[in-house]
Amino acid sequence: MSQPYAEVIGDPIAQSKSPVIHGFWLEKLGLPGRYDRAHVTAEGLTGYLAGRRSDPDWRGCNVTMPHKQAVIPLLDRLDPLAARIGAVNTIVPEEGGLVGYNTDAPGFLEPLQPLLAQTHYFRMARVLGTGGAARAIIAALADAGMVIVLSGRNVEKARALLDELDPKGEHHVAPLDHFADATDFAFDDRTSCLDLVVNATALGMTGQPPLVFDISHAPPGSVFYDIVTSPLETPFLKLARGSGFATVDGLSMLIGQADHAFRRFFGATPPRGEADAELRSRLLA
Structure with a gap:
């Protein structure tokens, strides 16, 4: 018997944690359906x-690297935010x-919403990285009223991203080694x-060199x-936590973006709150 399904596509794809997230929510809600990986x-x-397009059971897909921009000309319409960012991660x-x-x-x-709900005299974000992941982050922070200092190896690219x-x-822009x-x-x-202070690079990821950041650049x-x-506790976060700063890890964004996608795929609100702790345990198992 057929059942509705969604999936995540990318190349490579075996490392994706999305099937665990969506599968957990389907299980908790008792919904028929599944969520797969597809190597494309x-x-x-x-x-x-x-x-x-012709599969009546297909509810859509998440898109990971390297396809987030390549899929755009193959689609019929873009949501305004996706069009502005110039990248798609959900179809x-x-x-x-x-x-x-x-x-x-x-x-x-x-994960920043409790802070963003407060009134501030001034908001500033130091964003490290000008790759594909930075595009959505820059747009999101700008819409949240943040002044951005975008740092990359190529400051001209950083300026062009902000202007776009x-x-x-x-x-403002700054070289990464600053x-x-x-x-x-x-x-x-x-x-x-x-x-x-946001690391939007792959530095610190398993197999990559660490991000070099001197803690003196972080305001109180x-x-x-x-x-x-991967790893969840990067050298960047270890440095911050050891110096007394609050931290947010990568699973927070991963789960947050999956929440919005799940609603579109399966027409249901995923269980959050206390359920997030159990989901994190599964993701880290």
Whole structure:
């Protein structure tokens, strides 16, 4: 007997944790359906989507690297946020066509919502990295009223990204190695301010060199956020926590973006709150 299903596509794909997340929620809600992995190469992307269009059981897919931009010309419509970001991580069949969404942006912001709900005199985010993951993060932070300092190896690329994603914002750029050396900068009173330091690079990921960041660049009360999920406790987060700063790990964004996708795939609200602790245990098993 057929059942509704969704999946995640990418190349490679074996490392994806999305099937565990969506499978956990389907199980908890007692919903019929499944969530799979599908290894799709660049050459096979067009054929994959063409085949899924005619499958009545297919509820959509999440899209991971390297396809988040390549899928765009193959879709019938883009959600406005996905069009602005220029990247799609969720595809859903709607009204006879394929619609592209970006759930990375709201997923990134989800663990920050208690802070963002507060009133601040000033909000600043130091975002380290100018790759594909940074696009959704920049758009999300700009919409949350953050002044962004975008840091990358190529400052021209950083400036172009800011100008593309938030052309009216008063943002700044800095070379990535600027944050590697200590600073004696005297931060002003950060009371009633919100400061973030975000690792949007793959540095610190298993098999990659660590991100070099000197803690003196973090204003008092900063929140450190690392989107890397393997390992979950990166050197970047260890440094921050050891210095007394609050931290947010990569599973927070991963679960947050999956929440938005699950609602579109299966038409149900995933169990969150206390259930997140059990889900994290499964993801780390």
